[in-house]
Amino acid sequence: AQSVTQPDIHITVSEGASLELRCNYSYGATPYLFWYVQSPGQGLQLLLKYFSGDTLVQGIKGFEAEFKRSQSSFNLRKPSVHWSDAAEYFCAVGVGGQGGKLIFGQGTELSVKP
Amino acid sequence: DAGVIQSPRHEVTEMGQEVTLRCKPISGHDYLFWYRQTMMRGLELLIYFNNNVPIDDSGMPEDRFSAKMPNASFSTLKIQPSEPRDSAVYFCASSPLGPAGELFFGEGSRLTVL
Numbered sequence: 001a002q003s004v005t006q007p008d009i010h011i012t013v014s015e016g017a018s019l020e021l022r023c024n025y026s027y028g029a030t031p032y033l034f035w036y037v038q039s040p041g042q043g044l045q046l047l048l049k050y051f052s053g054d055t056l057v058q059g060i061k062g063f064e065a066e067f068k069r070s071q072s073s074f075n076l077r078k079p080s081v082h083w084s085d086a087a088e089y090f091c092a093v094g095v096g097g098q099g100g101k102l103i104f105g106q107g108t109e110l111s112v113k114p
Numbered sequence: 115d116a117g118v119i120q121s122p123r124h125e126v127t128e129m130g131q132e133v134t135l136r137c138k139p140i141s142g143h144d145y146l147f148w149y150r151q152t153m154m155r156g157l158e159l160l161i162y163f164n165n166n167v168p169i170d171d172s173g174m175p176e177d178r179f180s181a182k183m184p185n186a187s188f189s190t191l192k193i194q195p196s197e198p199r200d201s202a203v204y205f206c207a208s209s210p211l212g213p214a215g216e217l218f219f220g221e222g223s224r225l226t227v228l
Contacts, residue, residue, distance in 0.1 A: 032214055043205055043219035094214030101213050104157040
């Protein structure tokens with residue numbers, strides 16, 4: 001079955017520290033891959049996406065993610081976290097081509113310590 | 115550029131009342147989606163439209179829920195009669211590509227049914 005797993009429900013990091021949020025998927029082909037961020041009371045905003053090509057993708061707000069086919073993973077990273085990065089982060093996987101469907105992970109809530 | 119616009123942002127109603135949520139997608143986007151977000155179930159796709167036609171409504175919980183898209187710039191999600199378990203944040207999203215591609219989300223309508 002197609003699925004997306006974000007193993008960490010909640011992560012706390014210190015401001016200025018590096019961040020890595022994990023995302024694993026189960027799908028028989030290469031999917032479209034996305035990371036979204038949701039601040040409290042807001043909708044989801046796209047951070048970055050992977051469709052094909054270079055497996056290291058750059059996004060907004062200093063985030064990047066790397067697609068690793070062998071590990072079925074698409075982990076999100078940021079070298080230095082800012083307090084404003086505190087939010088919920090969702091990994092999403094598009095399966096079945098453009099006419100398929102988007103599967104969201106359960107989300108990882110990020111807290112940032114001063 | 116105007117994003118996806120949803121109204122109302124907050125709705126508090128009593129059980130048994132009719133609720134109508136509204137959405138204006140981004141101009142030029144052929145796909146419109148309604149999602150529901152709860153703590154227990156995360157993000158659930160309720161229904162999506164392509165060129166104003168409902169394509170997949172398998173996520174609509176039950177007959178109390180209905181959605182329409184009378185034209186390319188307007189959609190409604192109606193719950194009649196509402197129940198406390200319908201309390202959630204309802205998101206509208208639009209996309210130029212398809213259900214497995216990048217989605218642009220509105221800020222959501224928070225519904226509380228007492």
